[in-house]
Amino acid sequence: MDANPRIMIELTHCPIEIGALIEHAKRLDCGALVTFTGTVREITGTHRTIALTYEAYEPMAKAKMEFISNDAINRWSLGSVSIVHRLGKCLPGDIAVAVITAAQHRSEAFAACAWLMDEIKRIVPIWKENTDSDGIANWVHPKTNELGTNR
Amino acid sequence: MTLVVLLFAELRKKAGSDRLILTLSQPVTAAELVQVVIQLRPELNGLAQRCSVSRNGEIIDSEDKINVSDEIALLPPVSGG
Numbered sequence: 001m002d003a004n005p006r007i008m009i010e011l012t013h014c015p016i017e018i019g020a021l022i023e024h025a026k027r028l029d030c031g032a033l034v035t036f037t038g039t040v041r042e043i044t045g046t047h048r049t050i051a052l053t054y055e056a057y058e059p060m061a062k063a064k065m066e067f068i069s070n071d072a073i074n075r076w077s078l079g080s081v082s083i084v085h086r087l088g089k090c091l092p093g094d095i096a097v098a099v100i101t102a103a104q105h106r107s108e109a110f111a112a113c114a115w116l117m118d119e120i121k122r123i124v125p126i127w128k129e130n131t132d133s134d135g136i137a138n139w140v141h142p143k144t145n146e147l148g149t150n151r
Numbered sequence: 152m153t154l155v156v157l158l159f160a161e162l163r164k165k166a167g168s169d170r171l172i173l174t175l176s177q178p179v180t181a182a183e184l185v186q187v188v189i190q191l192r193p194e195l196n197g198l199a200q201r202c203s204v205s206r207n208g209e210i211i212d213s214e215d216k217i218n219v220s221d222e223i224a225l226l227p228p229v230s231g232g
Contacts, residue, residue, distance in 0.1 A: 038232050054231070055159060055163075057157065057205070057224055059208055060205060060208040060224070063208055096232065097232050117232065123229070124229060124231050125224075125226050125229055127159060127161075127227065127229060127230050139160045139161035139230075141198065141227045141228045142228045142230060145227075145228040145229075146228075147203040147210050147226055147228070147229060148210035148211075148212075
């Protein structure tokens with residue numbers, strides 16, 4: 001793979017333009033481009049979400065996303081990694097996070113994309129507050145804290 | 152010494168502020184810092200004990216020392232994505 005893999009990391013309050021991101025992630029030496037988009041789910045069982053509001057410890061979140069991107073590049077010989085995460089209020093259907101991996105072949109791109117998304121949810125300091133249809137807002141904090149752990 | 156502790160998400164909401172300013176008579180470890188925070192703001196008990204402590208953007212162990220010049224944050228379990 002190319003000696004100069006590209007990394008693009010962004011935290012943004014603006015809507016994520018996925019088409020532009022994909023174009024940016026393309027490389028002529030990569031035949032596989034895998035895109036994951038996480039969108040705001042409105043219906044979860046009997047619960048209805050009207051908004052998710054994201055907050056980050058921005059300098060650390062960017063540093064962690066860059067760290068895991070470099071890790072993924074080394075593990076799967078990627079040509080590029082792009083990670084964009086929304087901040088602020090997102091409505092149902094909005095893209096909250098996008099991860100794009102480029103590799104020579106699809107198996108590496110798929111594996112790296114899945115791994116990166118797992119790592120984002122596990123160790124990047126970003127939090128969401130769920131507002132339900134009654135207007136009640138609750139921050140989401142999983143029972144386990146894996147922030148200081150490695151994989 | 153005076154130490155600023157950054158707060159996020161539910162912890163920030165409970166504290167009513169995005170930071171706490173602590174006055175400490177001596178340097179503390181990460182574990183001691185959490186106890187000082189709980190003593191000062193009992194409403195943070197529970198979630199504060201499930202937080203990780205970061206020092207200058209890196210998670211530290213419970214016995215690691217904190218210096219006054221460090222940027223310290225209490226990080227609740229994350230929920231990005």
